[in-house]
Amino acid sequence: xxxxxxxxxxxxxxxxxxxxxxxxxxxxxxxxxxxxxxxxxxxxxxxxxxxxxxxxxxxxxxxxxxxxxxxxxxxxxxxxxxxxxxxxxxxxxxxxxxxxxxxxxxxxxxxxxxxxxxxxxxxxxxxxxxxxxxxxxxxxxxxxxxxxxxxxxxxxxxxxxxxxxxxxxxxxxxxxxxxxxxxxxxxxxxxxxxxxxxxxxxxxxxxxxxxxxxxxxx
Amino acid sequence: xxxxxxxxxxxxxxxxxxxxxxxxxxxxxxxxxxxxxxxxxxxxxxxxxxxxxxxxxxxxxxxxxxxxxxxxxxxxxxxxxxxxxxxxxxxxxxxxxxxxxxxxxxxxxxxxxxxxxxxxxxxxxxxxxxxxxxxxxxxxxxxxxxxxxxxxxxxxxxxxxxxxxxxxxxxxxxxxxxxxxxxxxxxxxxxxxxxxxxxxxxxxxxxxxxxxxxxxxxxx
Numbered sequence: 001x002x003x004x005x006x007x008x009x010x011x012x013x014x015x016x017x018x019x020x021x022x023x024x025x026x027x028x029x030x031x032x033x034x035x036x037x038x039x040x041x042x043x044x045x046x047x048x049x050x051x052x053x054x055x056x057x058x059x060x061x062x063x064x065x066x067x068x069x070x071x072x073x074x075x076x077x078x079x080x081x082x083x084x085x086x087x088x089x090x091x092x093x094x095x096x097x098x099x100x101x102x103x104x105x106x107x108x109x110x111x112x113x114x115x116x117x118x119x120x121x122x123x124x125x126x127x128x129x130x131x132x133x134x135x136x137x138x139x140x141x142x143x144x145x146x147x148x149x150x151x152x153x154x155x156x157x158x159x160x161x162x163x164x165x166x167x168x169x170x171x172x173x174x175x176x177x178x179x180x181x182x183x184x185x186x187x188x189x190x191x192x193x194x195x196x197x198x199x200x201x202x203x204x205x206x207x208x209x210x211x212x213x214x215x216x217x218x
Numbered sequence: 219x220x221x222x223x224x225x226x227x228x229x230x231x232x233x234x235x236x237x238x239x240x241x242x243x244x245x246x247x248x249x250x251x252x253x254x255x256x257x258x259x260x261x262x263x264x265x266x267x268x269x270x271x272x273x274x275x276x277x278x279x280x281x282x283x284x285x286x287x288x289x290x291x292x293x294x295x296x297x298x299x300x301x302x303x304x305x306x307x308x309x310x311x312x313x314x315x316x317x318x319x320x321x322x323x324x325x326x327x328x329x330x331x332x333x334x335x336x337x338x339x340x341x342x343x344x345x346x347x348x349x350x351x352x353x354x355x356x357x358x359x360x361x362x363x364x365x366x367x368x369x370x371x372x373x374x375x376x377x378x379x380x381x382x383x384x385x386x387x388x389x390x391x392x393x394x395x396x397x398x399x400x401x402x403x404x405x406x407x408x409x410x411x412x413x414x415x416x417x418x419x420x421x422x423x424x425x426x427x428x429x430x431x432x433x434x435x436x437x438x
Contacts, residue, residue: 060293063293064289067288067289067292068289071284071288071289071292072281072282072283072284073276073277073279073281074276075281075282075284076279076280076281076282077275077276077279079282080279085282088282089284089285089288092284092288093284093288093291093292093295094295094301096292097292097295097296097301098301100296101296101301110266111266111269111270111273112270112273114273114274114276114277115266115269115270115272115273116273117273117276118269118272118273118275118276119269119272119273121276122239122240122241122272123241125241126241130241130347131347132245132248132346132347133245133346134241134245134248135245135248135249135251135252135253135318135319135321135322136252136318137252137253137255137256137262137265137316137317137318138256138316138317138318139317160270160273160274163267163270163271163274164274164277164278167271167274167275167278168278178271178275179275179278179279181236181237181240181242182239182240182242182271182272182275182276183240184240184241184242186242187237187242188231188233188234188236188237188242188243188247188371189233189371189397191232191233191236191237192233193231193232193233195232195236195271197271199267199271200267202263202266202267202270203263203264203266203267204263206262206263206266206267207259207260207263210259210262210263211259214259
């Protein structure tokens with residue numbers, strides 16, 4: 001479907017000062033099926049505002065908007081991972097309820113809302129479909145960050161957006177392999193070490209945050 | 219003065235990190251991965267990236283309609299408080315075992331119920347799903363684990379001490395990822411007993427007859 005490589009991306013020369021002032025990143029697609037990158041980044045910031053509204057005001061309208069966008073995608077992802085339509089429906093509702101319950105734990109400097117919802121869905125999938133415990137890494141004492149750093153949050157959203165674009169513009173065969181890995185159709189020994197994705201930027205950002213944390217703990 | 223961060227040299231492979239993010243590894247492997255990440259900032263950061271890839275894969279699927287009353291049903295779930303969302307407390311401690319491993323042992327290194335398996339080596343099998351197995355190994359300083367090969371994949375994470383094999387030295391936090399190609403004889407370094415967490419998705423293949431017979435009794 002998204003085989004056109006017609007994405008023109010100007011690298012961001014400077015951090016964007018405000019979530020709604022847009023960025024220098026411009027992307028065009030012939031199909032017009034996807035919106036412009038700028039709009040996509042704005043959309044990611046809007047998701048953060050919605051999660052914050054749930055956390056701070058128990059805002060059902062904000063929840064309804066997130067639900068309308070994410071629930072059908074979570075359901076589809078679960079069905080592609082082997083869940084029956086009924087189980088996927090049930091599981092999706094639980095994932096979205098968990099989003100509400102854990103809204104206070106979401107940190108936009110560590111993840112995009114899409115990443116966070118994916119991890120909730122994945123954990124629920126392991127519980128319900130595979131009936132296994134999921135050992136999770138030890139939590140780090142990040143400490144209470146009343147006001148997450150805005151520039152950090154925006155930077156991470158933009159990098160996640162770029163990762164999504166890179167995935168969409170991979171050669172179809174390669175993109176298919178990555179999807180199959182996440183749907184559970186490939187074992188770890190069948191996954192190639194080279195994904196073709198431009199990985200590294202999100203990793204470096206998180207790594208810097210970890211270094212700062214370790215430094216603060218000394 | 220500053221304490222040096224443990225220098226971890228041997229990390230998880232990219233396919234293992236991706237599979238852990240995807241949630242498709244056997245539970246035994248998940249335990250080794252989660253324990254290593256607890257000790258390794260570099261792999262923790264890499265995992266965040268593979269989680270992000272998962273999020274983008276999820277956004278990329280064709281949406282499938284949810285039930286008409288799905289939103290109302292979900293709001294009802296929230297009102298009833300019927301969705302269990304357990305939160306594990308952050309517990310930074312000075313224990314030998316990171317939190318995910320403590321969950322499986324029910325405590326730290328002093329809670330391990332060691333069983334002798336011969337040659338001075340002791341082990342404790344941890345209970346996981348049957349598609350792979352994971353055990354703690356206690357290898358006295360200077361002792362060798364019998365020469366063995368692998369049919370599947372074996373992950374060995376050092377928790378204390380160090381071992382050396384034909385490929386390199388593995389210290390605390392290091393993980394060795396071994397497959398069919400590797401025949402090795404890990405030897406615990408002198409000076410300190412070595413404690414490892416080892417997972418495998420197929421039985422090991424010992425190269426001498428005696429350990430092969432012993433294998434039937436100790437279940438590795």
